[in-house]
Amino acid sequence: MAVFLSTYVNKVDRKGRVSIPAQFRQSLAKTSAPGTVYLWPSLNHQALEGADQDYLDVLSESLESPDLDADERDMIETFIFGKLIPVSSDAEGRIVLPKELAEFAGIGEEAAFIGRRKTFQIWEPDALKAHEAALREQVVRKDISLSQIVAKASRGAAARNGEGA
Amino acid sequence: MAVFLSTYVNKVDRKGRVSIPAQFRQSLAKTSAPGTVYLWPSLNHQALEGADQDYLDVLSESLESPDLDADERDMIETFIFGKLIPVSSDAEGRIVLPKELAEFAGIGEEAAFIGRRKTFQIWEPDALKAHEAALREQVVRKDISLSQIVAKASRGAAARNGEGA
DNA sequence: TGCCGTCCCATGCTATCCCAAGAATGCCCA
DNA sequence: TGGGCATTCTTGGGATAGCATGGGACGGCA
Incomplete structure (x- = not known):
């Protein structure tokens, strides 16, 4: 599974494109769906969360666990999987930030990527x-x-x- | 896991490069990722912390521990893993001190490496x-x-x- | 037919690699 | 025991490749 570390601040151009930090790209390249990241609004912050396919698989599996109560499961399914947007990067390693997500996080001309090991966040x-x-x-x-x-x-x-x- | 002892003061050149003390290098050579050190701003001092891959693995594992509350985990993920910068040394055993880290520690032309057993610190x-x-x-x-x-x-x-x- | 999204190409900057030399240390031999 | 030699370490500078970023062109959808 990809590991994301450090913080990077990159610019968002007029088209809404942002470069994925090279380090993150290298991590993503080794996953089962290279070139694709999944974004969703954070549950706890005005920020975006991001992860790779493999992480979502694990998350998906853990939803099957009997240790979760129905409320929790419902919440995850609604707010994570329901909001999840798969984004693919272009040849230069950039992605387009979906408008509604950029708005949610208040992201304008710059976006800060912060690694959190198995996932990362994108902040204004x-x-x-x-x-x-x-x-x-x-x-x-x-x-x-x-x-x-x-x-x-x-x-x-x-x-x-x-x-x- | 590498062991770091003693104190060394080395110069930082215009490009922000510093020699890792030879003694530290020898320790690092025996780890699972030789040639790579991880740096992050200290939680408690105006200094940098450094460690090898193996130490971080341990740290990463301890984050999975149920004994930590969510606050603490979030904090570590933000302040350690979010700030963590993997730095690889060149053929001469030098690393580049990332700008934001050098600034944080107030490091200018000289950097003091101080061994702290499993980790080390870099101070002005x-x-x-x-x-x-x-x-x-x-x-x-x-x-x-x-x-x-x-x-x-x-x-x-x-x-x-x-x-x- | 017009707009939007995707792809392709171009460029300046930054970081990485490579080569080189001075200084300090430790070792060996006289 | 002292001097000379060799090795290692630290430090410096130039060349190269990769990355972030910008703009334009093509194709698809409405």
Whole structure:
């Protein structure tokens, strides 16, 4: 599955075209549907989410899980699969941002691609800055550090592996 | 996984290139992606963090842990993976410091690499000195000693291994 | 027939690769 | 034990290829 990292800000031309960052393109090239990305409006932010075919397959499968309640399933089906737009890139690696999606995210002349491992997001650059600033404040307020989180996660994993049994 | 120790100060040329300290390079050579390091802005300092592929794999895994709440996960995905830049070294063992990262850390003509075992940091040399001075003061004030820390840690490990059950 | 979307071509910039030399270190031999 | 030699590391500059971006032309749909 493709891995998306880093942040890139690219321009949107008059036709609504944007270059997919080269790094993302390389990741996408290795998936089962190279040249095609799927876009949908984020559930939680005024931004777009993007992923490759393989990720959607996984998502689709997890919808079959009995652990989900009907509400959750309904929500995903309506807001993700219902809004999903497959977009194919041209020879230069550009895609056309569908109008309604660009509007939803408030994207004008520039679009910020931010990698989130298995998916990525597309933001209006200033909106992204604001979002990051808000998040950073939380980091400070809660005094979060990376090593702390790794420790917390691995402690939990150890417990599940038998030490707690 | 690579181990990084000691401190090195190297020059940054006009193109933003820096030599990775030879010692670090030797460590990196043994990892699953030799020649590639990952850089991102530190959560807690005006400095850059660096690691190898293997460390990131561990980090990535810990994000899957159910012990983390959604906030924390979102934060890490935005601030670490969203800012993460894979950098590959040239034949001479140099990397290019991405502009936005160099700016974030205030790095100009010189960069200080400081090993932190599984990761390393890159500082603007003067900022590092100031940081170290501040830390040293804390050591004195809190009367911290190495043997104390080792004792404390091993006492905790013993408790978790059954003495407390 | 007019408009919209897609494809193709062109260009400036940036990053990557390649080649080269000075400096510092460690080793070997006298 | 001291000096000389060789190797490694750091640093510098030029050439090349890739990428982001812009505009125009062709074809399809309404």
